[in-house]
Amino acid sequence: MIYFVAIIAGLAGILFGYDEGVIAGALLSLHQEFTISAFAEGVMTSAVPLGALFGALAAGPLAERHGRRTLLLAAATLFVAGAILAGLATGVWMLAACRLLLGFAVGVAGMVAPLYISESAPARSRGMLVSVYQLAITLGILGAYVMNYALEDAWRTMFMLGAVPGIVLFAGMLVLRDTPRWLAGKGRTDEARQALASLRGTSPDAPDIHAEVRAIQEASGQETQSARWSELLSPVVRPAFVVGIGLFFLQQLSGINAVIYYAPTVFREAGFDSSATQLLATMGVGAVNVLMTLVGMALIDRIGRRRLLFLGFAGTALGLGLIAVGAATGSASLDILAIVGLALYIGAFAASLGPLPWVMMSEVFPLRVRGLAMGVTSVSNWGFNFLVVFSFPLLVQGLGLAGVFGIYTVVCLAGLVFTLRYVPETSGLSLEAIEHHLRSGLPFRTLGESPASIVLVTDAPDISPERATALIAGVIRLSPHRQNLEALAADIGRVAYANVQVRCALRELNRRLGGTPPLAMGRQHLGAQAPTLHTFLEHIHFASPGFLQSVGEWPPRGTRG
Ligand code: BGC
Secondary structure: OHHHHHHHHHHHHHHHHHHHHHHHHHHHHHHHHOOOOHHHHHHHHHHHHHHHHHHHHHHHHHHHHHOHHHHHHHHHHHHHHHHHHHHOOOOHHHHHHHHHHHHHHHHHHHHHHHHHHHHHOOHHHHHHHHHHHHHHHHHHHHHHHHHHHHHOOOHHHHHHHOHHHHHHHHHHHHHOOOOHHHHHHOOOHHHHHHHHHHHHOOOOOOHHHHHHHHHHHHHHHHHHHHOOHHHHHOOOOHHHHHHHHHHHHHHHHOOHHHHHHHHHHHHHHOOOOOHHHHHHHHHHHHHHHHHHHHHHHHHOOOOOHHHHHHHHHHHHHHHHHHHHHHHHHOOHHHHHHHHHHHHHHHHHHHHHHOHHHHHHHHHHOOHHHHHHHHHHHHHHHHHHHHHHHHHHHHHHHHHHHHHHHHHHHHHHHHHHHHHHHHOOOOOOOOHHHHHHHHHHOOOHHHOOOOHHHOOOOOOOOOOOHHHHHHHHHHHHHOOOOHHHHHHHHHHHHHHHHHOHHHHHHHHHHHHHHOOOOHHHOOHHHHHHHHHHHHHHHHHHHHHOHHHHHHOOOOOOOOOOO
16 A cells, blocks of 8 residues: 555656656747747746745645645646646747646645655655655656657647646545545544555554554644644744755755756757757756666665765766856867766756755654645745746846856855755654754754764664674774774673663664675764764773773772782
């Protein structure tokens, strides 16, 4: 059943991506059929993010009142209608209106689908499903590009084809029930039990199911009490907003959708003469986007959010800088520079700036305000998206391609500073630990750095004393006190196993290591557990015979001969 839920995530992502991407190729043939000013081009292209902004705004309260399922059915209907009408459009302004409607549907589905998933999925696979959502966005974009290429000038068919994922979404939602959480919150306890049982593959009368529905009801009772808009402004939530909205600001102002929506146009400027080569190159962009998203998914829990962001901002800044230089000189030999820059930019974006804001948005907010806060944050994504897409043709007219990409380069450089100062490392920490740290009043950035701020919660499997010793031996090899501590590894392992906090850190480390033997571990494996483990070894070092001997305190007084 959970795969079915993943498919819903996927469909919403595909809708999102297809409607973003389809305009790219359609613009080429639309220009042949209609006279389109830079302003009209901006309006038509940005109608999707603008509509989505309103869709996302409306979706939160509507989903509370009418349920997630009803809203997804409505969005699917709008989506099909919008796609067909866009295909029948008789002019640019009608097309813009249809895309506004489509955007509204994308905004609703894009907000409700993640909510639907997070309320249905078991906690341990939530993070993975968020990344599946981003992967689906990139597949939707690639699908649109492939259609652009395959259908050449048939822009009407391109738009109409967008109805297909809408129809599948509709059919899928007919089969699925609403989420157990929404049903339970509305007092529809029996239905909630049935929905939960079918998700977990057991009987509605199983004791677990009864207990979980009761827990949901208690939790949702607390939530209605506290889910007030004013709470979003509290000092506890503010640092989470800085991270969530800040990352979306940087993601969008790095110019990603100027590339995604206008890729063939950009390639034309870069000297690709035929529209076939422009579209082929655009498909390359879509493919790199999908493949590098997979790379990002593999790295995100391993090297941590902050490191991946630094790599992403450095890579995108370099790529964008190359495009700007290539465009500024305009010579044919430098066109290749622009192409390399574009590939680098898309690759670095897809592995990092693409998925990370979505993943972190689902991690940083306290449970009580999570739904509301995620709504506001995703609205900001659409707002910034609109700003970039709408302004791009006008900015190119005023500043030239080099100037515009120069601005995006500066934004990515600013992203490095933003990450350094504001973004906490959340990988390997439970959502409870993150919330605990937010409430502690310590700077959000220092999350995971001070062992005192780490809550002893982990869902990583427990380990044996022998495994703890093996892991500690691996950590000792990375410690500056290696020489002094190596001989004591067995004793240190026992102490580590007995200490709840250190053991939790070792459990996380064990999970992250996977098949890597402990003695082959590197610093990158330590992740958010590095401070806990290093501080632990530091304490042991100061009490160890080797250290005490060096300060003349060993053997202890009284035992000296
Ligand atoms: C962004 C979209 C963008 C896409 C590209 C997403 O994370 O929010 O605006 O078009 O990535 O893959």
